[in-house]
Amino acid sequence: MKLSQLTEGVEFTLVQGSLDTEITDIIYDSRKAGPGLLFFCIVGTQRDSHDFAADCAAKGISALVIQHDIDLAPLAGVTVLKVENSRYAMALMSANLFGNPSRSLTMIGVTGTKGKTTTTHMIKSVLEAAGRKVGLIGTNGVSCPAFHRDTANTTPESYELQKIFREFLDAGCDTALMEVSSQGLMMDRVAGIHYNIGVFTNLSPDHIGPGEHASFEEYRSWKGQLFKRCDVGIVNIDDPNTEALLEGHTCRLVTYGHSEGADYRAGDYELLRTQDFLGVKFPVTGKDKMEVQVNMPGAFSVHNALAALCVGKELGLPDEAIHAGLASCVVKGRVELVPISKKFTILLDYAHNEVSTESLLTTLRAYKPNRLVVVFGCGGNRSKLRRYGMGEICAKMADFSILTEDNNRFEKIEDILADIREGMNRGNPDAPFVEIPDRLDALHYAVDHAQPGDIIAVIGKGHETYRDRMGEKTPFLERELLEEYAAQIGLE
Ligand SMILES: CC(=O)N[C@H]1[C@@H](OP(=O)(O)OP(=O)(O)OC[C@H]2O[C@@H](n3ccc(=O)[nH]c3=O)[C@H](O)[C@@H]2O)O[C@H](CO)[C@@H](O)[C@@H]1O[C@H](C)C(=O)N[C@@H](C)C(=O)N[C@H](CCC(=O)O)C(=O)O
Ligand SMILES: Nc1ncnc2c1ncn2[C@@H]1O[C@H](COP(=O)(O)OP(=O)(O)OP(=O)(O)O)[C@@H](O)[C@H]1O
Numbered sequence: 001m002k003l004s005q006l007t008e009g010v011e012f013t014l015v016q017g018s019l020d021t022e023i024t025d026i027i028y029d030s031r032k033a034g035p036g037l038l039f040f041c042i043v044g045t046q047r048d049s050h051d052f053a054a055d056c057a058a059k060g061i062s063a064l065v066i067q068h069d070i071d072l073a074p075l076a077g078v079t080v081l082k083v084e085n086s087r088y089a090m091a092l093m094s095a096n097l098f099g100n101p102s103r104s105l106t107m108i109g110v111t112g113t114k115g116k117t118t119t120t121h122m123i124k125s126v127l128e129a130a131g132r133k134v135g136l137i138g139t140n141g142v143s144c145p146a147f148h149r150d151t152a153n154t155t156p157e158s159y160e161l162q163k164i165f166r167e168f169l170d171a172g173c174d175t176a177l178m179e180v181s182s183q184g185l186m187m188d189r190v191a192g193i194h195y196n197i198g199v200f201t202n203l204s205p206d207h208i209g210p211g212e213h214a215s216f217e218e219y220r221s222w223k224g225q226l227f228k229r230c231d232v233g234i235v236n237i238d239d240p241n242t243e244a245l246l247e248g249h250t251c252r253l254v255t256y257g258h259s260e261g262a263d264y265r266a267g268d269y270e271l272l273r274t275q276d277f278l279g280v281k282f283p284v285t286g287k288d289k290m291e292v293q294v295n296m297p298g299a300f301s302v303h304n305a306l307a308a309l310c311v312g313k314e315l316g317l318p319d320e321a322i323h324a325g326l327a328s329c330v331v332k333g334r335v336e337l338v339p340i341s342k343k344f345t346i347l348l349d350y351a352h353n354e355v356s357t358e359s360l361l362t363t364l365r366a367y368k369p370n371r372l373v374v375v376f377g378c379g380g381n382r383s384k385l386r387r388y389g390m391g392e393i394c395a396k397m398a399d400f401s402i403l404t405e406d407n408n409r410f411e412k413i414e415d416i417l418a419d420i421r422e423g424m425n426r427g428n429p430d431a432p433f434v435e436i437p438d439r440l441d442a443l444h445y446a447v448d449h450a451q452p453g454d455i456i457a458v459i460g461k462g463h464e465t466y467r468d469r470m471g472e473k474t475p476f477l478e479r480e481l482l483e484e485y486a487a488q489i490g491l492e
Contacts, residue, residue, distance in 0.1 A: 003063055003079060006038070006093045010083065012065075016072060017079025021063050026094055026159050033059040040090045041066045045210075065089055091158035091191035101165035102176065102193050105135075108311060109180040109190070111226045112201025112236075114356050115304050116154070116179040118296070118334045119201055122308035123177055126325030130317040135168030137161070138179035139350075140332055140463050146171035155184025158191060182222040183212065190229075197314060198230035198251065199307050203241040204355045209383050220245050227251050234310040236303055237262045254314060256306040263287045264310050266302050273297075273367050276339040278347075284309065290319065294326045296335055298363025333462025335360070338479050340486035344454040345369070346446070348478050350462025352379070352406070354389030360457060361397040370453030371399040375446050376460050377420070377439065380411030384419055391423025395431035403435045404442035406460045407468035413437045439467060443478065444485055458482075 004019040006026075024036035030052035033039055039061050041050040053064055054074035063079040067086040083089040095102070108123060110116045117139045124134045135144035139154045142164055155178065156164065168176050180198075184190050203220055212219075220241055227233040227249035235242055238257035246253070256264040269282035278297035284290040284306070294305040305326050312322040330336070336348045351360045357376070365372055374394050378387040394401045403420055405413050417435055424431055436442040446456050458478055466473040485491075 001097065003038070003081075006096050007081070008096055010089050010092045010096075012081045012083045012089065015066070015080040015082050016075070017063065017077075019079075021079045023062060023097075026090065026097055028090060028157065028159060030056050033061045035060040036062055038063040038065065038093075040064075040086045041070070042086050042090075043067065065093075085188065087158070087188040088191045091162075091188050091193075094159040094162040095192050098162045098166040101162065101169050104169055105165060105173065106132075106175040106197075106315070107193060107195040108175065108177045108197045108199070109193075109195045109226055109230065110178070110199040110201065110307075111180045111182070111185075111223050112199075113204045113206045114359065115201035115300060115307075116181075117350070118301075118331050119199060119304045119307050120177050120179055121331040121334075122294075122304055122326060122329045123199075123311045125329035126308050126312045126317065126322050127175060127177070127315070129325040129328075130312070130315075130321035132175050132317075133171075133173045134175045134177055135164070135171070135173040136177050137164060144168050144171050144173050153181070153184070153189075154179050155181040155189050158189045161189060161193075180226055182219050185225045186222045193229065195226065195230035196232065197311055198226040198233045199311065200227070200233065200235040200239075200242065200245065201303065201307060202236055202239045203245060206353055206355070221247075224249070232314055234307055234314065236307070238303070254310050256310050257303065264306055264313070266306055269299070269302050271297070271366055276337055276345075278335065278337065278345070278367060280305075288313065290322075292323070292326055295329060296331070298335075298360075298366060300359050300363065301335075333464070335363075336462075336479070338482045340447070340482055341450065341491050343452045343492070344450040344456060346450070346456040346458065346482065348462060349457055349459045350464075351457075351459040352390075352462075353386045354393055357390050357459060358393045358397065360459065361393065364455050364457060365397065367455060369455035370451055371455075372397070373400045373402065373446060373450070373454055373456040374398040375402040375404060375442050375456065375458040377404045377406035377413075378416055378460070379407045380409035380416055382409075387416060387419035388423035388426065391420040391425075392427035395424035395427030395429075395433075398431070401431065401433035402442050402446055403433055404439045405437055405467065405469075406439075407464075408470070409468050410470060439476070440481060443482060447482070447485060447489075447491065 003021045023038045028040045033056040039056045050070050057075045057078050065081050127134050141150045224245040230251045233251040234254045237255035237259045255262045265286040267283040269280045272279040279295045281293045294301050333350045351357045467476040
């Protein structure tokens with residue numbers, strides 16, 4: 001494709017070279033440089049890849065996009081364009097490269113601090129029950145009827161995203177359903193995409209720190225950007241931040257929640273528990289009257305299910321599909337039961353911060369277990385606030401805690417555990433707990449010491465398939481490890 005076609009709709013200055021330059025692909029990592037390619041120089045959080053421009057030229061790159069001036073002397077024969085923001089330009093030019101695939105798909109974006117993954121899976125389940133072909137992008141990877149693969153980011157870089165949309169279309173999908181993170185919005189990964197439907201789950205402090213967001217207000221305002229890029233905004237009316245987040249929105253709003261005035265309003269929910277099953281049932285009033293059953297537990301499942309129900313309604317799907325989708329949705333690592341014993345319930349959940357831990361433990365407590373036991377750790381090289389917060393919540397809310405590793409990355413486990421202990425001390429200095437640094441030993445301990453009627457929540461890793469120690473990721477599939485251990489000890 002000629003550079004002139006790639007730049008359609010993009011504001012730029014031609015610094016040198018020609019727009020007739022033929023481009024075969026776009027890259028944003030200089031290590032992949034070669035002839036025929038267009039490299040985007042990006043000012044990142046760690047590196048400024050304008051520093052690699054000369055290296056790319058030496059490897060025969062055909063064109064470069066820059067956002068600030070650089071030394072042109074080593075760039076003879078390379079076409080150079082200057083834009084105001086490389087990441088923004090990369091999003092638009094990637095869309096052009098792949099033929100603007102999002103314009104041919106029903107686009108649904110879900111944002112919020114918690115519930116994005118679960119809600120997207122519920123929406124997918126509803127849409128598929130209605131016969132729609134859905135491509136899904138989020139923390140659990142990219143999937144569609146033709147393939148599944150992992151992603152580095154919840155919301156991938158714009159180039160990857162546009163490529164995925166093209167793959168979805170080629171695989172016969174009619175809908176792209178995706179988690180839209182605040183970083184995805186802030187870093188222009190989703191620039192140029194217009195959504196038919198945007199969904200807001202909830203908001204609480206998270207992702208605030210170096211390289212992420214400067215403040216809660218900034219975080220909130222980025223999430224709110226989705227509602228300036230969609231036709232219909234489906235929003236949680238119960239969240240105290242909804243009004244501020246929607247400031248300047250341009251979409252039509254549909255509200256859901258427990259509050260009076262919600263377009264789709266949930267009444268009191270009933271907890272459902274059988275062996276290997278935790279769920280909820282609740283009535284819906286407002287724009288419609290329905291009785292809904294969801295095969296995921298607790299208060300937050302009511303909100304997530306309501307959001308999925310609203311999407312189904314907005315797309316005009318039949319009620320049968322909404323019922324069937326919500327009753328059969330399973331999300332890997334999100335309140336995922338591992339049925340290894342008739343005596344107790346053990347489940348995996350991705351809760352890895354204070355808010356989701358509190359929300360999960362509140363939910364599980366409502367099922368009145370004999371004891372509520374939690375197995376958890378916290379990631380290394382990530383916000384320390386999570387350690388204090390999770391420690392505090394578990395000390396206050398669990399009957400017993402088993403402290404262990406999460407992804408240590410480059411930090412010492414003893415240091416992470418010490419921070420968690422400090423948090424536990426703040427929450428309840430008398431809270432009973434043990435420390436078992438090796439997570440596999442911790443899982444075995446939890447099973448060995450389980451009492452009849454216990455609910456054991458193994459949290460933090462959810463769907464992850466590895467543990468990261470010193471940057472080395474080794475396989476760690478909690479579901480399989482628990483099943484293997486149960487078989488090994490002949491658990492009934
Ligand atoms: C802080 C952050 O968001 N960083 C993201 C960002 O990287 P960056 O800007 O820091 O990149 P950098 O290391 O400074 O490098 C700048 C540029 O130099 C290039 N480079 C670098 C080295 C080299 O030799 N040659 C070269 O060309 C890099 O390819 C890059 O284009 O752009 C990268 C490419 O898109 C992302 O993968 C990366 O996500 C990192 C891994 C990350 O952890 N991000 C988190 C904070 C995040 O985005 N999370 C959200 C959601 C979480 C949730 O709520 O679920 C997400 O959407 O994943
Ligand atoms: N609506 C909700 N409100 C609060 N907590 C929730 C909600 N939905 C799910 N959770 C809890 O938060 C955890 C994370 O949920 P989920 O993965 O769906 O959210 P997410 O927004 O994708 O999170 P993350 O950004 O951390 O990947 C769940 O395992 C559950 O414990």
